[in-house]
Amino acid sequence: MQSTTIRGAVVHDAARLTTLIQQSSAYRGKYASIISGYRVTADYIARHRVFMAVDASGRLLGFYALMVDPPELDLAFVADEAQGTGVGRLLVEHMIGQAREAGLPSVRVVAHPPAEGFYRRLGATRVGTVAPSLPRVAWERPELRFTIP
Numbered sequence: 805m806q807s808t809t810i811r812g813a814v815v816h817d818a819a820r821l822t823t824l825i826q827q828s829s830a831y832r833g834k835y836a837s838i839i840s841g842y843r844v845t846a847d848y849i850a851r852h853r854v855f856m857a858v859d860a861s862g863r864l865l866g867f868y869a870l871m872v873d874p875p876e877l878d879l880a881f882v883a884d885e886a887q888g889t890g891v892g893r894l895l896v897e898h899m900i901g902q903a904r905e906a907g908l909p910s911v912r913v914v915a916h917p918p919a920e921g922f923y924r925r926l927g928a929t930r931v932g933t934v935a936p937s938l939p940r941v942a943w944e945r946p947e948l949r950f951t952i953p
Contacts, residue, residue, distance in 0.1 A: 808865060808891060810898045813854035815846035820864050821856070821881075829884050830916060837940050844869075844879070852878065853902050857891050865891045868899050875908040877950075880919075896926045903952045913948040920946045927951075
């Protein structure tokens with residue numbers, strides 16, 4: 805993995821984050837409906853802890869959004885070309901540090917079904933299943949929890 809920096813997102817990053825979500829191959833086919841029309845807004849960035857992974861040239865490799873009340877990893881995306889390079893692990897480790905700094909005992913994750921194994925490898929435990937939310941989400945999603953040390 806080339807040099808990667810994690811930095812806080814600012815309101816003018818909203819369009820870049822939205823583009824990364826919309827280009828994600830993980831949400832094609834049967835999962836496309838959940839991101840259809842989804843936009844990260846400047847207000848969303850201002851309200852939550854949103855952090856970006858960028859390379860030395862400033863290229864966006866991934867990002868996450870941590871909601872503090874209630875504690876939840878709301879968004880987490882890694883660019884297709886950065887998958888498997890350690891960027892996702894770096895983002896989750898950073899999120900755990902932010903949760904610790906905020907005094908959170910745990911962080912909930914309602915995972916994209918194919919991502920469950922990734923979160924479990926990083927220490928999340930499965931605590932349940934979230935039912936479909938029609939019409940946008942027609943499938944069950946694993947509910948996981950990171951316990952913050």
